[in-house]
Amino acid sequence: MENPSESGSYRHQWLEAERSRSKSASESKRPPSAGLLIRRPTDPSLTALPTIPDHGSKEDVGAERAEAHKLPEKSPSTASRFATELYTISYLILFSILGTLARLGVQWLTFYPGAPVVFPVLWANFGGTLFMGFLSEDRRLFRAKPKTGVKKGKLEVYDEERGMDSQAAKEAHAKFKKTIPLFIGLATGFCGSFTSFSSFMRDVFFALENGLPSPVNHPYPTGATVSITSTVPRNGGYSFMAVCAVIILTVATCYSALKVGAHIAIFLHPVIPTLPYGFLRKFLDRLVVVVGFGTWIGAIVMAIWPPDRPGGPVSKGSWVNETWRGQAIFACAFAPVGCLLRFYISLKLNGLIPSFPLGTFTVNIFGTAVLGMAYDLQHIGLGGSGLAGGGLVPCQVLQGIMDGFCGCLTTVSTWIVELNGLRRGHSYRYGGASVLVGLGVLVAVMGSVRWSIGFVEPVCVV
Helix, strand or coil: CCCHHHCCCCHHHHHHHHHHHHHHHHCCCCCCCCCCCCCCCCCHHHCCCCCCCCCCCHHHHHHHHHHHHCCCCCCCCHHHHHHHHHHHHHHHHHHHHHHHHHHHHHHHHCCCCCCCCCCCHHHHHHHHHHHHHHHHHCCCCCCCCCCCCCCCCCCCCCHHHCCCCHHHHHHHHHHHHCCCHHHHHHHHHHHHHHCCHHHHHHHHHHHHCCCCCCCCCCCCCCCCCCCCCCCCCCCHHHHHHHHHHHHHHHHHHHHHHHHHHHHHHHHCCCCCCCCCHHHHHHHHHHHHHHHHHHHHHHHHHHHHCCCCCCCCCCCCCCHHHCCHHHHHHHHHHHHHHHHHHHHHHHHHHCCCCCCCCHHHHHHHHHHHHHHHHHHHHHCCEECCCCEECCCHHHHHHHHHHHHHHHHHHCCCHHHHHHHHHCCHHHHHHHHHHHHHHHHHHHHHHHHHHHCCCCCCCCCCCC
16 A cells, blocks of 8 residues: 555645644653543644645745655645645535435434424434544544554554554544545535534424424314424423423434444444555545536536426426425535535634634524525515515525525534533533524524514425
């Protein structure tokens, strides 16, 4: 297997990992029994969002690395950094679409009559955080060098560590793999898009105002129309209990999923294969540029000419019967925009306040506000016709914004990883602020419409 420190696309990431690993080796050792997935609260790498380092001008970069690594000043090329960022963006585009489809599919599968949990996005948040826990703890899929002279099954990740304790080795490897485009695509693209903080906040608001859609599983008065939006009247105390139930179930379930995912990675460590760098760099990374952008373009084309349009390959007759765009295609078209915006905002803002990941907080609250506004527009009469959402296509566009843009802009998996990595007091402040501000935004945006003019049924499938 080729040494990545001698490769092209990953050369500058490898150098950054080497510097981080050398710094960790000089620190005082901590016992291997340190807590699972624990990060120092001042360490910018505690967030699950990987970073592409930006160290200033080309001259500064060359001088710094030449001094630290005894390499020629111009060895890390601009082309290498550009290629890596292109690969990263391509992975984010592809996996944001896949994560969105996975979330929608899980929600549809888990919303059925008699379901014990009536807010199905909980299962998507659980699954995405479980996978995030696996990626955070795994140290075999993305390894810097092949193991030589190390007994099978041991958890050391680099042979050249020479004396680094288990915790230091874990931290060094965590920093290294966050420079791999495929890892960024899986963690930030797929897990971040599979989970949705804005949908979680929407369900909290629905619980507060007794409007949480639920399967048909409770009795109705004689002659009442039974539907998934029918509700049984309740007092404010029960609504408060419902709000607590949604929050507690989501946070506790996803936090447990993070730990279980890490345990799965540890249990499967002896049998998990290592992805070869040559395959990633020379084949998969280049292929995903075509596949990622091609998939996004395909989603946009299908949004313009859906398959179930009149005269299409799966036509259902008139335009009134067309449902593909609202249920999935518009969501796939908007998903990469939300994912990329979250990635770059988090890169810029998460390191400003080490005890409060400002980037993730910003995208979660902003995405929640956008979802609330889109929901309002979808459920009130617009235009001369007075149809809810302004008609079929505008209603479907709004649904795509909520499922795709807002679903991928906001994330629960990264949020839970950050809560786990912060100090206890910082974690409670960050988590509490996220939930309270998110709910407050929806009370102001959705509540002002719901408790004044009221909502009406949308004209598209939601």
